[in-house]
Amino acid sequence: MxxxxxxxxxxxxxxxxxxxxxxxxxxxxxxxxxxxxxxxxxxxxxxxxxxxxxxxxxxxxxxxxxxxxxxxxxxxxxxxxxxxxxxxxxxxxxxxxxxxxxxxxxxxxxxxxxxxxxxxxxxxxxxxxxxxxxxxxxxxxxxxxxxxxxxxxxxxxxxxxxxxxxxxxxxxxxxxxxxxxxxxxxxxxxxxxxxxxxxxxxxxxxxxxxxxxxxxxxxxxxxxxxxxxxxxxxxxxxxxxxxxxxxxxxxxxxxTRAALAQLVLDIGAAPAPGEVRAWLATALGDPTIALLYRLEGGEWVDADGRETTPTAPPDREATRVRVAAQDVFAVVHRRGLLDDPTLLSELVTTASLALEHDRLHAACQARLHQLRASRARIVAEADSRRRELERDLHDGAQQRLVAVALAIRLARRTIAPGDAELEARLADAEEGVRSAVVALRDVAHGLFPAVLAEEGLAAALEELSEQEPRLVPRALPAGRFPSEVESAAYFATLESLLEAGHDVTVDAVAGQGLLTLTIGAGEQSASTMVQIQDRVGAVGGTATLCAGLLRVEMPCAS
Structure with missing residues (x-):
């Protein structure tokens, strides 16, 4: 100069x-x-x-x-x-x-x-x-x-x-x-x-x-x-x-820097989930703006932690923001909104702390989604094994025991008259085999009731109430739900029934994308509640116990 x-x-x-x-x-x-x-x-x-x-x-x-x-x-x-x-x-x-x-x-x-x-x-x-x-x-x-x-x-x-x-x-x-x-x-x-x-x-x-x-x-x-x-x-x-x-x-x-700085001061360094997106929508004048974050593994997630890709529909565009030569987050916005590099650089400089906080929140949500998906896969695999085992017991061991009982009965008919001792022994053996068949049927039904897969939740609970008179079904929806939801609802009811020492009522209602069960379960042990919450949580639901009423809510496709 x-x-x-x-x-x-x-x-x-x-x-x-x-x-x-x-x-x-x-x-x-x-x-x-x-x-x-x-x-x-x-x-x-x-x-x-x-x-x-x-x-x-x-x-x-x-x-x-x-x-x-x-x-x-x-x-x-x-x-x-x-x-x-x-x-x-x-x-x-x-x-x-x-x-x-x-x-x-x-x-x-x-x-x-x-x-x-x-x-x-x-x-x-x-x-x-x-x-x-x-x-x-x-x-x-x-x-x-x-x-x-x-x-x-x-x-x-x-x-x-x-x-x-x-x-x-x-x-x-x-x-x-x-x-x-x-x-x-x-x-x-x-x-x-x-x-x-x-x-x-x-x-x-x-x-x-x-x-x-x-x-x-x-x-x-x-x-x-x-x-x-x-x-x-x-x-x-x-x-x-x-x-x-x-x-x-x-x-x-x-x-621009002053306006962004003021907005950052307004929301603070630790904004609530969704607040950064709302703040950017206000600052940039685009109410449909969306934020995507790149995690350490390279995958992209939205603000709620759901996996996505940093792309945009034809009428919008996705602008990637790089820090230290690496993509950190992307902004999906209307076309031309971030063509001004000053605006983009000021956004990165001024709001970096709030954006990093939101990225970490998105990363935590992504881990929760992964954990929930993993838990759902475990439950689904367990149910699949239960179904296989129930089918094997029903079609294999149970049928063979029935055949044994029938063979014993036929053998009894061929006994010479007057051999009372042999007749008594064979009668006891037949009765024992038939008792084993009943017990085996109960075991198979407890593993996974066939009626649940074939006819749905309402029919399965009705059948359970016939076997366990302490269960009192009241209002049950007649429609079908996703199999994992029906399975979680059934086993939550069964666990509550096994824990309770009194009559248990169950009401279920479906609406607004939720299946809600209210079970008069009384007090439940901590271990039982953990089992129920794990099973329900695997399908994205919640289970809470208040004043002896167990309330189970699960998303459904009804």
């Missing part, structure tokens, strides 16, 4: 010695506007300066080149040769600055090609190539300092190079304007808001330079006739507006 100050002082001194040769004319007021434009650009560069960023460097270089363009004058002394080389450089630098933008956009292929032509014409043709063949003395400028890069005096070639450079300048300035305007029109509203205040004044300044180039094609060089002076003044105003646009962007960023 010291160099800019030195160049500024030198420019004022050069113009002061020969005001009539200034590009803007002899007016001190116009000179003040010229210098003010450079000062404002320099201030904008300082305000946006960050190590490693190109925008402030390009902006400062534009201010420097803008001042150096006045050194193409006999009054420049030692600065005359730099003035010859760089008097046309500032428009190309300004175009690069505008296309780079405050948020450091990479130059794509169209931008890179355009800038290559811009620097080729401004610095290569109008600057270096023309200076190599320009002898001030040979052109009749006895007061001009020596051209330190002169190779050969070629007046005709110098004019031809000047015309070629000005034609190229006219072309690339129009191309730049079209490219910049197309990007502005096609940009989302958010991106347009932060890019237009800098890009549009830059377009105006470059087009004014292009108009000056067209004006100078006939003579082959840029001069300072009345038209050139008017264009120079307009260029200075446009450059000042570029600096104002940078200031507006900085002000908007500061306001």
């Amino acid at each position: 010291t160099a800019l100050a030195v160049v500024g002082v030198a420019t004022v001194a050069i113009v002061g010695r020969e005001p009539g040769l200034s590009l803007a004319g002899p007016s001190r007021a116009v000179l003040a506007v010229e210098v003010l434009a450079a000062v404002l650009l320099t201030a904008a560069a300082v305000a946006t300066w960050r190590a490693g960023e190109a925008f402030p460097v390009l902006l400062a270089a534009t201010a420097l080149a803008w001042l150096v363009s006045e050194w193409n004058s006999p009054a420049a002394g030692a600065g005359f040769t730099p003035g010859l080389l760089l008097y046309a450089a500032w428009p190309a630098l300004l175009a690069a600055t505008a296309l780079r933008g405050l948020h450091e956009q990479r130059f794509d292929r169209p931008a890179s090609g355009l800038l290559a032509v811009a620097f080729l014409s401004s610095v290569g043709v109008l600057g270096v190539a023309s200076a190599l063949v320009f002898d001030p003395a040979g052109q009749g400028c006895a007061a001009c300092p020596a051209n330190l890069v002169l190779v050969a005096d070629a007046p005709d070639l110098w004019v031809s190079l000047g015309r070629a450079g000005l034609v190229l300048t006219a072309g690339w300035t129009v191309a730049f304007a079209l490219l910049a305007l197309a990007r502005t029109v096609l940009a989302s509203p958010a991106r347009r808001r932060w890019s237009a205040p800098v890009l549009l004044p830059a377009v105006a300044a470059v087009l004014l330079w292009g108009a000056g180039a067209v004006h100078g094609i006939r003579r082959g060089f840029v001069s300072n006739d009345p038209t050139d002076r008017d264009l120079r003044l307009a260029e200075a105003v446009a450059l000042a507006l570029v600096a104002v646009g940078v200031a507006l962007a900085r002000l908007r960023a500061r306001r």
